[in-house]
Structure formats: C-alpha cells, structure tokens
Amino acid sequence: MYRYVDSHSDTLFAICFEDKGSFDKPKGLQINLNSIIKANPALQVFSLFSEDWNDQILVDKAPWKMAEEFHGILAKYKNIKLIENTNEIFLECYNGKIPVILSVEGSGFIESENILYLLRKIGVRMLSLTWSKENRHGYGNSCDPKKGLKQSGKNLVAKCKKLGIIMDVSHINYKGFFDIAEIYDGKPFIASHSNIYRLCPTERNLRDEQVKIIKQVKGVVGITLYTDILVNNRKATIDDIYSHIDYICERYGEDYVGIGTDFDGITELPYGIVDCSDLYKVFDYLKEKGYNDNVITKIASGNFLRVFNKIWQGDMHA
Numbered sequence: 001m002y003r004y005v006d007s008h009s010d011t012l013f014a015i016c017f018e019d020k021g022s023f024d025k026p027k028g029l030q031i032n033l034n035s036i037i038k039a040n041p042a043l044q045v046f047s048l049f050s051e052d053w054n055d056q057i058l059v060d061k062a063p064w065k066m067a068e069e070f071h072g073i074l075a076k077y078k079n080i081k082l083i084e085n086t087n088e089i090f091l092e093c094y095n096g097k098i099p100v101i102l103s104v105e106g107s108g109f110i111e112s113e114n115i116l117y118l119l120r121k122i123g124v125r126m127l128s129l130t131w132s133k134e135n136r137h138g139y140g141n142s143c144d145p146k147k148g149l150k151q152s153g154k155n156l157v158a159k160c161k162k163l164g165i166i167m168d169v170s171h172i173n174y175k176g177f178f179d180i181a182e183i184y185d186g187k188p189f190i191a192s193h194s195n196i197y198r199l200c201p202t203e204r205n206l207r208d209e210q211v212k213i214i215k216q217v218k219g220v221v222g223i224t225l226y227t228d229i230l231v232n233n234r235k236a237t238i239d240d241i242y243s244h245i246d247y248i249c250e251r252y253g254e255d256y257v258g259i260g261t262d263f264d265g266i267t268e269l270p271y272g273i274v275d276c277s278d279l280y281k282v283f284d285y286l287k288e289k290g291y292n293d294n295v296i297t298k299i300a301s302g303n304f305l306r307v308f309n310k311i312w313q314g315d316m317h318a
Contacts, residue, residue, distance in 0.1 A: 002283045002300040003042035003093060005258060006276070007126070007222040008103065008170070008193035010265030012066035013049045020264070023073050030263035030275045033077065036098060038277040042301045043089055043099045043308075045192070046070055048124070049265075051106035051131035060109045067122055070102060082123045086309040101125045103168065103192065108135030113159060120163050125312065126192065127160055128168040129153050129176065132204075138176045141203040145174035149183075157183040166311050168192045169214075170222075170260070171204070181213050188217045188307045193224035193260035195244045204229045208251075215252045218310070220303045222260025223248075227268045236270040238285045245286065245299060254295045258304045 011031045014020040021027035050062035081092045083099045092099045103126035130140035137153030167189040197205040230236040248257040
C-alpha cells in the first residue's frame, strides 16, 4: 500500500459545525480515527475553514474552535503527530505514527501579522487567501476573474513566504493566481484541491497556463475527489480521477501532481470510495493503467514532500 499525502480535508469543519459526530465516534465522517489508521497516510492536512458564513463574527471565531478540536485529537491519540518538517514526517512514519499539519482555507479572519504568527505556532503550514467568495484579502473563484489581490492579500503572501507557509491557490480567482505567483517569486506553491479545466470546465479548476506556471516553479496540483469538478453531469468514477492525473503527467510531467481529496468537504464521492481507507484504489488503478511504482510513489507522496522540504527547510523557527 502506498503511503500518501492528502493536501486538503474539511474534517474539522464537519466535526465542529455539521453534526458529523466526533473523530472517534463519527457520523458519516470520511476521515475518522478508524479510517485514517487503516489508510495510514504519510501526511494528512486538516484545514481551518470558516468562509461559508456572511457573518464576520462567525468567520473570525470558527477557525479557533477547529484548532481547539485538532489539538484535542492530538492530545487524546498519541499515534497522530503534528510535524514541523519533512524529516519529522519520515521519522513519525517510521515509528508507526500518522503525521498531520493544519492549513487555512480562506484567510478572511486573518486581520494582522500577529494572527498569522499564532497560526504558524499552532501548526499551520499551508494557506489559501480565499474560499470561493471575496474576503478582506482577495477574490475567490466565483468572483470577477480580472480582480487581483487586495493590498492586504499581497502583504499576507509576502509574509507567508518569509515564514515558510506554503501558498495554496485552490479557490483563488484567475488574476489572483498570477498575483500570488509573482509575489512568491519562483518559490514552489501548490493547488491543494483542484482539477483540470480542459477536462471539466469550471472556475474551480486550473487552466493549462496556470498548470504551466505551477510546473515552472516546481509546485504541485492536488487532484481532488469532488465529483462536480471531476466531471460534468454524472457521478464520477476512479477513472475520472485517473484522467485528471494522467492529463498532468502526459502534458507537464509526473513531478507536478498529487492528491488533495477534499474529504468531508464533499457529499458525493466517486464510485468505489466511501472514506479515506479507500484511497488506495486510486493508486492501484494507476498501476493497472501502466504507471510504475516509482511514478505512483511520486504522485502519492513524493511530489508534495519535495515542495514541503523546499519551503520548510530553514523556516522552522521563523
């Protein structure tokens, strides 16, 4: 079984705000204690997401409730370990642990550098400026594609670059994507949970010119399991996931694609996948399609680990 990096999940939001039970007593969670132990990832990313409300007070408070839930899970289950760098990922995997980090999906609650520093201290290592809507820093994928980052957004990207927080361009609008690329200035960034526009035309997906930029900076696109952006007008299959992975591999190379499931942020999963313990089926399918073990390992974990190592090295105590 391939140990994988999953670059995006909404499990903390589902636990805290969607009545999905708890991590150890789930009610429909796609990532839970039993399923994650069975899946045995090399790294699971848990997002702090709060931009599904119009009430700024809720937006500002929700991430801290999710962070509290996350650290409660860490305190209760010693086999789940918050890591600081890629060396710790390898060490904890070797010791039979499950490495985890936090990410931010939508930074509308970050109103000062002090909040960013605090987020860094509690385990946030990846950050997206927006969800689908406008916030104080920029414009999401549902907004005017010609509007770029606001000045506060530009400042936040520059600060993340200094702190070793990886920029995530999933959900940012078209102009915002290129603004982030310019400010990040050649450093690798990622799209944690996006697919290919040419295969499924939607503003949530990446156009070819965007994937080219991600390749140029040696970043990674995390292919997501969200049916609505895998395929139009029907339920997705594992073959549809393969099609998006294969599109990147064939046109841009095997070094720029990974997996970002969006587990617990999506209600309808592709046929054959119920929770994270079924993710191995994607890698088995790649093998059936002729991908060798070396390439599958890159897609499962190696490509993201390369980016993490590049951005995190030397930045652990910034």
